[in-house]
Amino acid sequence: MEGMKSGRSLIYQYLRHDKKFPHVWCPGCGNGILLGSLIRTVHKLGYPKDDIVLVSGIGCAGRLPVYVDFNTLHTTHGRALTFATGIKLAKPHLKVIVVMGDGDATAIGGNHLIHAARRNVNLTAVVMNNSIYGMTGGQYSPTTPYGLKASTAPHGHVEHGFNISRLVEAAGAAFVARCTVYHVPLMDRLLTQAVEKQGFAILEVLSHCPTHFNKMNLLGGAVDSMRWMKEHAVPVEKAKRMAPEALKGKFRIGVLVDRDIPDYQTEYEQVRRRAKEAAPYKLDPQEISKMLESHQIY
Amino acid sequence: MKMRAEEPAKKLMQGNEACAEGAIAAGCRFYAGYPITPSSEIAEVLSYRLPAVGGTFIQMEDEIASLGAVIGASLAGAKAMTATSGPGFSLMQEHIGFACMAEVPCVVVNVMRGGPSTGLPTLPAQGDVQQARWGTHGDHPIIVLTPWSVRECFDLTVRAFNLSEKYRTPVILLMDEVVGHMRENVELPNPEEVEVLDRVKPTVPPEWYIPYEDTPFGVPPMGIFGEGYRYHVTGLLHDVRGFPTLREDEIEPFMRRLFRKIWAHLNDIQQWETYLMEDAETAIVAYGSVARSAMRAVVEAREVGLRMGLLRLITLWPFCRKAVESILDGCKTLIVPEMNLGQISREVKRVAQGRAQVRTVSRVLGRLIKPEEILEAVEGWKA
Ligand SMILES: Cc1ncc(C[n+]2csc(CCOP(=O)(O)OP(=O)(O)O)c2C)c(N)n1
Ligand code: SF4
Numbered sequence: 168m169e170g171m172k173s174g175r176s177l178i179y180q181y182l183r184h185d186k187k188f189p190h191v192w193c194p195g196c197g198n199g200i201l202l203g204s205l206i207r208t209v210h211k212l213g214y215p216k217d218d219i220v221l222v223s224g225i226g227c228a229g230r231l232p233v234y235v236d237f238n239t240l241h242t243t244h245g246r247a248l249t250f251a252t253g254i255k256l257a258k259p260h261l262k263v264i265v266v267m268g269d270g271d272a273t274a275i276g277g278n279h280l281i282h283a284a285r286r287n288v289n290l291t292a293v294v295m296n297n298s299i300y301g302m303t304g305g306q307y308s309p310t311t312p313y314g315l316k317a318s319t320a321p322h323g324h325v326e327h328g329f330n331i332s333r334l335v336e337a338a339g340a341a342f343v344a345r346c347t348v349y350h351v352p353l354m355d356r357l358l359t360q361a362v363e364k365q366g367f368a369i370l371e372v373l374s375h376c377p378t379h380f381n382k383m384n385l386l387g388g389a390v391d392s393m394r395w396m397k398e399h400a401v402p403v404e405k406a407k408r409m410a411p412e413a414l415k416g417k418f419r420i421g422v423l424v425d426r427d428i429p430d431y432q433t434e435y436e437q438v439r440r441r442a443k444e445a446a447p448y449k450l451d452p453q454e455i456s457k458m459l460e461s462h463q464i465y
Numbered sequence: 466m467k468m469r470a471e472e473p474a475k476k477l478m479q480g481n482e483a484c485a486e487g488a489i490a491a492g493c494r495f496y497a498g499y500p501i502t503p504s505s506e507i508a509e510v511l512s513y514r515l516p517a518v519g520g521t522f523i524q525m526e527d528e529i530a531s532l533g534a535v536i537g538a539s540l541a542g543a544k545a546m547t548a549t550s551g552p553g554f555s556l557m558q559e560h561i562g563f564a565c566m567a568e569v570p571c572v573v574v575n576v577m578r579g580g581p582s583t584g585l586p587t588l589p590a591q592g593d594v595q596q597a598r599w600g601t602h603g604d605h606p607i608i609v610l611t612p613w614s615v616r617e618c619f620d621l622t623v624r625a626f627n628l629s630e631k632y633r634t635p636v637i638l639l640m641d642e643v644v645g646h647m648r649e650n651v652e653l654p655n656p657e658e659v660e661v662l663d664r665v666k667p668t669v670p671p672e673w674y675i676p677y678e679d680t681p682f683g684v685p686p687m688g689i690f691g692e693g694y695r696y697h698v699t700g701l702l703h704d705v706r707g708f709p710t711l712r713e714d715e716i717e718p719f720m721r722r723l724f725r726k727i728w729a730h731l732n733d734i735q736q737w738e739t740y741l742m743e744d745a746e747t748a749i750v751a752y753g754s755v756a757r758s759a760m761r762a763v764v765e766a767r768e769v770g771l772r773m774g775l776l777r778l779i780t781l782w783p784f785c786r787k788a789v790e791s792i793l794d795g796c797k798t799l800i801v802p803e804m805n806l807g808q809i810s811r812e813v814k815r816v817a818q819g820r821a822q823v824r825t826v827s828r829v830l831g832r833l834i835k836p837e838e839i840l841e842a843v844e845g846w847k848a
């Protein structure tokens with residue numbers, strides 16, 4: 168009872184009263200679960216609403232910011248991270264959180280995603296991965312599983328999907344985590360870590376789309392999807408102790424990558440310092456070979 | 466030597482460099498871009514200059530990202546700009562539309578080279594004139610300025626920022642390769658002498674703030690992210706509070722205001738110049754680098770007694786209808802030289818409505834139109 172009460176008052180505190188509800192999401196959609204987690208996270212961390220900028224792309228997931236009383240920005244399809252980069256660099260004290268769909272983040276926005284990870288701007292990105300284009304009616308996305316159906320794959324899908332977490336890990340993200348819309352306390356914890364991380368932090372949330380993906384693939388409703396997530400997700404710590412055969416068909420949830428890399432803003436301060444010096448910036452010949460050697464891309 | 470010291474400090478510089486200096490003078494503190502000739506010098510100068518004044522330069526992964534970052538920076542309160550050329554300008558169109566819709570001030574420089582597609586790297590052209598007007602989808606107003614000299618690259622960059630701040634709209638500075646790469650000896654004004662305008666911010670208590678409310682001027686004050694006015698910004702058509710709407714009684718007033726805020730202030734936005742037009746019977750209507758050849762053509766024509774003048778368009782869009790109308794009484798012939806196949810001449814014809822003969826001098830051969838090529842279109846001219 169007490170929990171319910173405080174949950175509800177939080178909602179009144181953070182949702183926009185002047186926004187005409189009902190929201191756009193279908194019954195059973197996972198997007199609302201993320202919205203709740205975001206509100207709890209910001210509240211727990213104690214950030215003033217004025218310091219939060221919630222940015223999104225286009226899609227069902229992209230509709231999330233409009234409901235919350237932060238600075239909110241609903242951008243173009245796939246490009247949310249680019250706007251977020253500009254905001255963060257222009258006003259570094261703002262906490263910039265970006266919500267994207269799987270198509271948004273990895274198809275049309277795939278290039279921005281890998282570059283944001285590589286550049287390591289201090290942003291929090293959340294990808295709501297429902298394996299489908301929800302908003303436009305269930306067309307296949309870069310994460311639609313091989314063999315399944317989509318409204319543009321009526322004969323079965325013949326492409327292989329991205330592993331989003333490994334993609335951004337390879338691109339250089341400082342923090343990579345994964346959870347599902349079933350694992351809500353974990354979502355709260357991971358989101359907290361991601362928001363607090365210095366550098367580019369990304370949380371992949373496995374979600375479902377009862378309206379399109381589930382229907383086309385005979386997967387039942389939201390509860391059936393949740394049950395599937397519960398049965399197939401393995402916490403990373405547990406996965407470490409499991410034999411590879413036992414892990415077959417399962418996926419890991421939890422913190423997948425957490426490394427300390429100076430974020431873009433910190434690096435750019437060096438540029439500002441050098442630019443203000445009277446003498447032009449000169450490379451030290453001895454440093455040159457060191458830099459080439461530490462350039463770990465080969 | 467002493468005499469020299471008293472002369473104004475002149476400096477040999479490129480149009481692109483002058484544009485970058487203009488940006489700094491106008492208060493630009495954020496640049497995001499992607500390299501492309503013939504605009505890259507703008508990025509190079511700003512990568513050097515911006516961090517020194519506490520600003521930020523960033524090279525993004527493409528032009529879509531560049532304008533996205535610029536819009537983000539502007540929403541967070543920075544004056545922001547990007548620069549590109551043809552192919553990059555095509556990629557920027559979606560975000561130009563976003564900036565129109567969400568009313569975010571920003572400056573987009575397009576140093577024109579020959580197109581379509583990869584086209585002519587990097588020979589001059591003026592082929593993006595209609596694209597600058599209508600490149601992004603949907604009805605929208607836009608402001609486009611075209612400089613003809615190195616000094617004017619500086620001045621119009623400042624003006625582009627000022628207009629974008631004043632009207633909360635993207636402003637396009639449409640340069641061409643000749644103007645961008647040409648070097649001239651110029652004297653730039655001292656920073657204190659440069660008139661700089663800043664966006665109007667809300668002063669009401671945050672709970673009273675209605676972010677897209679109509680005002681007598683037509684431009685609502687702009688809340689800045691992080692300054693206490695929390696609101697929603699979207700590329701969806703929105704109501705006065707910024708929330709998406711599908712209501713007829715909200716859609717149309719929004720669209721009308723978007724146009725009115727520009728159209729009601731044409732006197733402030735439109736600029737043109739005339740040379741020797743007082744007694745002219747024939748006028749050349751030109752813009753950008755081609756206006757330099759046109760100027761020369763006028764001088765040569767006058768030397769042999771032909772009564773010719775020049776109307777030089779500085780604001781290209783909204784089209785300076787008044788300027789063209791004002792010369793229709795005196796001139797029977799209007800010559801429109803362009804490095805394209807007639808993109809502004811069709812506007813001139815539309816305004817002339819048959820009251821004057823409009824002759825297009827089109828050249829799409831990757832170089833500046835020569836004065837004699839313009840003169841060939843003049844009746845009574847014998848080479
Ligand atoms: C440039 C552009 N192309 C296409 C669209 C149409 N569109 C809107 S949402 C969407 C896909 C959304 O899928 P996803 O990103 O996975 O989000 P979801 O709706 O599943 O949450 C598409 C293709 C668009 N708005 N803009
Ligand atoms: S279409 Fe799918 S993703 Fe979109 S709101 Fe409905 S259930 Fe959610």
Ligand SMILES: [Mg+2]
Binds near residue numbers: 226
């Ligand atoms: Mg999706």
